[in-house]
Amino acid sequence: MGNTAVVVGGGxxxxxxxxxxxxxxxxxxILERSPVLEDAGAGISLAANGLRALDELGVGGAVRDASRGQYTGGTRTPRGGWLARMDGSALERAVGTPIMGIPRSTLHRLLREHLPAGSLEVDTEVTAVEQVGPGTVRVDCGTKALEADLVVAADGIGSAVRSRVLPGHPGPVYSGSTVLRAITEHAVDVRADFELTWGRGAEFGHIAFLDGRAExxxxxxxPAGTRFADPLSExxxxxxxxxDPVLALLDATRPEAVLHHDVNELRTPLPAYTVGRIALLGDAAHAxxxxxxxxxCQALEDAVTLAAALGAxxxxxxxxxxxxxxRRPRSQAVAGAARQAGRMGQQLSHPLAVALRNTAMRLTPSRAATRMILRHHAWVPPSLN
Structure with a gap:
């Protein structure tokens, strides 16, 4: 087996x-087209499956040290009533860890610090990927070409590699939702580690970080493409x-820190995650x-599973x-479950449907809710030792 690989995408x-x-x-x-390393972005929650993957990669301890455990909070109504409370301690007992909140930029930095020296090339756009022999893939990037035994396409939801190797796939589609997000400029008294609030056709949530700031x-x-001249005022x-603390979080945010993206997804599942010696991974495979x-978390599972398979x-x-x-059955099942969760959550707008959903959530025992979470969190990674 050869042992040279090119990874397209530095996310x-x-x-x-x-x-x-x-x-x-x-x-x-690793070839990353952005000229600037990704030290921007908002926050991220890492569940047990993602943290276990990071442990296998040797990064888990550093990530935990930089994260805040999500023990308190839950899901609320706009007036503040509780639909479901989070029991992070129960989750920790079940899977060994609570969900952890961390700034995305911090996670990126910690991953980069564990790369071999000189392996990441920025400001390098891949223009073509082609299998040129039974065991060789050529990657064209700018004025040079690289040859490798394996190419990993991790170039995101708009993956150019995916569109080349699976030209018949329709690609990403708009989910019906758009999201604005930011990290506060300073610490905010949010009281809960994590909260979601569901209104009619709208959601607001936060993740508290170790330093007191929050995403x-x-x-x-x-409609797709909707943008606001003054997002914070809107x-x-x-x-x-x-x-509270919805307005307090907005007031603690600099206008230029607000990110606004439409939520797209690969609604049509890919027929395969591999073509020849090219493997699709993360959002390129199952956004x-x-x-x-x-x-x-699913992208991290992909990474460990791919490495383990190549070793085995x-x-x-x-x-x-x-x-x-x-990877394909599990990640596509999780994607389907996420889509269904959106339909039963923020996307509901009819008053009767919202009332029925809220009643069902209030009546669901906490143990049953924990079991539902464990379906996705209780993943054990293959060993990389």
Whole structure:
């Protein structure tokens, strides 16, 4: 088996894949088209499955040290009533860890610090990927070309590699929701580690960080491409009657810190995650809505599973068959569950439907809710040792 790989994309999935491959003895080059390393962005929640993947990559301890456990909070109504309370301690007893909140930029930095020196090339756009022989893939980027035994396409939801190797796939579609988010400029007394609030066709939530700051997000059911001249003023107007600390979070945010993105997804599942010696990973393979907080966790699962398969099988081809068989059913099932969660959450707008949903949530025992969470969190990674 050869041992040279090119990873296209320097996001969470791409960096994790590179670390995993390196741990298995591969020489890895990561090509990132952005000229600036991704130290921007908002926050992220990491569930037990993502943290276990990070443990196998040797990054878990550093990530935990930089994260805040989510023990308190839950889901509320705009007036502040509770639909469901979080029991982070019960979750920790069940899977060994609470969900952890961390700034995305911090996670990126910690992953980059575990890369082999000189392996990450920024400001490098891939223009073509082609299998030129039974065991060789050529990657064209700018004025040069690289040849590798394996290419990992981790270039996001708009993956150019995916569109080349699976030209018949329709690609990403708009989910019906748009999201605004930011990290506060200073510490805010949010009281709960994590909260979601569901209104009619709208959601507001926050993740508290170790340093007292918090990430907030606002999800709105609006036509794709909707943008606001003054996003913070618009959100203050829309959420002016919602419970604390919604307005406090908005008031603690600099206008230029607000990010606004439409939520897109790969609604049509891919027929395969591999084509020849090219493997699709993360959002390039299974971009999903954020309603279960599993997007990054699934990418981390992909990375560890791919590295382990390459270490266990005698050929790249056999390893990629194994990777596809292990990752495609699970990740596509999680994507479907996330889509359904969105339909039952923020996307509901009819008053009767919202009332029925709220009643059902209030009547659901906490143990039953924990069991539902464990379906996605209780994943055990293959060993990279």
């Amino acid at each position: 969470i999935g791409g960096l994790a894949a590179a670390i995993g491959l390196h741990r298995m003895g591969w020489d890895v080059t 907030w997000h606002a999800v709105l059911g609006l 959100l203050r107007r829309r959420f002016r009657t919602w419970h 999903m809505t954020p309603n279960l907080g599993q997007g990054a 099988e005698s050929t790249v081809e056999a390893a990629l068959v194994r990777y596809d068989a292990e």
